[in-house]
Amino acid sequence: MSFSLDRLNEMAPADFAAAVGDTFENAPWVAEAAAAQRPFATVTALHAALFAAVQAAAPERQLAFLRGHPDLAGKAARAGDLTDESRREQASVGLDSLDEEGFARFHRLNDAYKARFEFPFIVCVRRHTRESILAQFERRLANDAAAERAAAMREIFFITRLRVAARVTGEGMPAVNGRLSTHVLDTHAGRPAAGVAIELFQLDGEKAHYIQSAITNADGRTDGPLIGGQPLPIGRWELRFAVGDHFRSRGIAAGDPPFLDIVPLRFSIAEPEGHYHVPLLCTPWSYSTYRGS
Structure with missing residues (x-):
């Protein structure tokens, strides 16, 4: 209650x-x-x-x-x-x-x-x-x-x-929640990458525990945060981006099989009440990331 x-x-x-x-x-x-x-x-x-x-x-x-x-x-x-x-x-x-x-x-x-x-x-x-x-x-x-x-x-x-x-x-609620978000930028086309499937995993030793999936919208972002309304658990995490499907849908020849298919980004969370924005910037042959806001 x-x-x-x-x-x-x-x-x-x-x-x-x-x-x-x-x-x-x-x-x-x-x-x-x-x-x-x-x-x-x-x-x-x-x-x-x-x-x-x-x-x-x-x-x-x-x-x-x-x-x-x-x-x-x-x-x-x-x-x-x-x-x-x-x-x-x-x-x-x-x-x-x-x-x-x-x-x-x-x-x-x-x-x-x-x-x-x-x-x-x-x-x-x-x-x-x-x-x-x-x-x-x-x-x-x-x-x-x-x-x-x-x-x-x-x-x-x-x-x-x-x-x-x-x-x-009531007034002045304690700041107890964090936020994890992402977006995908297709730097080959110079625009957000829509329709990219993303999976989030929590790492535990050598095991990766599936947490949830999302699809990027027209802005290359998910419709909501990957984690929100709770503290971000301290630990190691992994995002997996299905960029191979995205570039195939654009008709980009990147090899068979493609040079990049599923791109994994491993990162750590140390601030449960913080905002972690973990974007992917990619071409069919390269990618990069950073901690954004």
Whole structure:
């Protein structure tokens, strides 16, 4: 259920806490602490107040809060014993459907992490690919205790900002979404390339997971973003452009088979809330790209 900011500002404290309390994992006291600071002028200010309540808590309460988060792809996830928010978030990157090898790898990392830091590994999975989550896991195991506690709190900031943005509508929404777009320019003809089939894949090790397809319009662009309305998951990606079909349709002789048929562009995303525009400029015999805006 979503709520308007105006309605939240007018609620009784107990109702306010009930409405947004579960945006912070198993910690209704966060919303209870922020309720007295109303009214909030923006949704961003609401989230800032909620997060500030965590930051102001005593170290022992902060540690208990961290310990209240679930393992990634842990036994609780397999048993379905997660909060609704955590279940949906872990499912968004396939952590609910790992094979035995993948589950065992997460289990080993979870155990190593908790033995070192005494709370579960916390990451905003909606801002990452599975490959990136594993890279973060292994990198952060080398942190000292203070650095890792700070890293966990940063991830909680991102997790809860997304949850609040999904729960509350109103002025000053947090900037939580990114955008991935493309266009194709036929530099041989000097005009946009219409009708080019494009496929988007997410890379995970040596595997390429199909995400979606699109066709360029008369402007050489897709009718909508390839990814929009959500964070762009950090990780490696690939766009595949069927330029061979495009040049054949123009009657261009480029060999049999053609010199360029499917052009793959591999790129990485590091800014989940950013705009990545990845165009293709091509002739029947060459191509180039850049990060545009």
